[in-house]
Amino acid sequence: xxxxxxxxxxxxxxxxxxxxxxxxxxxxxxxxxxxxxxxxxxxxxxxxxxxxxxxxxxxxxxxxxxxxxxxxxxxxxxxxxxxxxxxxxxxxxxxxxxxxxxxxxxxxxxxxxxxxxxxxxxxxxxxxxxxxxxxxxxxxxxxxxxxxxxxxxxxxxxxxxxxxxxxxxxxxxx
Ligand SMILES: [Zn+2]
Numbered sequence: 001x002x003x004x005x006x007x008x009x010x011x012x013x014x015x016x017x018x019x020x021x022x023x024x025x026x027x028x029x030x031x032x033x034x035x036x037x038x039x040x041x042x043x044x045x046x047x048x049x050x051x052x053x054x055x056x057x058x059x060x061x062x063x064x065x066x067x068x069x070x071x072x073x074x075x076x077x078x079x080x081x082x083x084x085x086x087x088x089x090x091x092x093x094x095x096x097x098x099x100x101x102x103x104x105x106x107x108x109x110x111x112x113x114x115x116x117x118x119x120x121x122x123x124x125x126x127x128x129x130x131x132x133x134x135x136x137x138x139x140x141x142x143x144x145x146x147x148x149x150x151x152x153x154x155x156x157x158x159x160x161x162x163x164x165x166x167x168x169x170x171x172x173x174x
Contacts, residue, residue: 021049021060028053036113038083045116067116069123078122083112086132093147097140107135141167 022029028051035048045067050057068081087108094104111131115123129151136144145163154160 023049023051023054023056024058025056026051026054033113033117036109036116069115069118069120071128072122072124074125081112081115083108086111086128089147089150090132090136090143093136093143093150094140097143099140099143103139107132107139110135137167 021031023031030052031049032052033047034050034057037046038044039046039061044061044063047060047062048057049060070078071081072078087104090104090107111128114131115128118127133144133148133151136147141164144167145160148154148163149160152159154163
């Protein structure tokens with residue numbers, strides 16, 4: 001179980017190290033992604049970028065398999081990054097909680113973007129899980145506890161108690 005203060009690291013970086021996209025106007029390679037969305041058939045991702053040098057905006061299209069890292073599972077098997085799987089997990093955690101479907105979509109968007117912006121070829125399920133958990137903590141504490149219980153294999157009431165104790169500590173230290 002990761003400590004909660006550690007989960008409060010910024011979830012996104014402005015520039016993933018893998019971003020070597022040049023501005024079509026001034027050819028500078030420093031730009032930030034302001035919006036990422038999946039194309040209709042799911043095979044490409046469109047990114048709206050803003051050049052840090054000249055401030056102009058432009059759109060890039062990238063193949064999905066190039067921008068998403070492979071997910072390394074606990075048993076070392078690799079699988080494709082699956083947005084729908086994350087959505088199912090957070091929906092389950094938020095069942096009967098006052099959280100809108102829209103908020104969940106946005107949460108998964110942020111997790112997805114942070115996974116792309118890591119710029120790594122592979123990322124562990126643990127890393128993804130920690131990001132999801134950090135997002136859920138901001139959204140709904142009970143949902144976060146539910147997610148953590150599945151994600152970290154909570155075994156008894158003591159684990160839940162520890163989770164809420166850590167959470168209380170990190171809330172106070174804000
Ligand atoms: Zn530029």
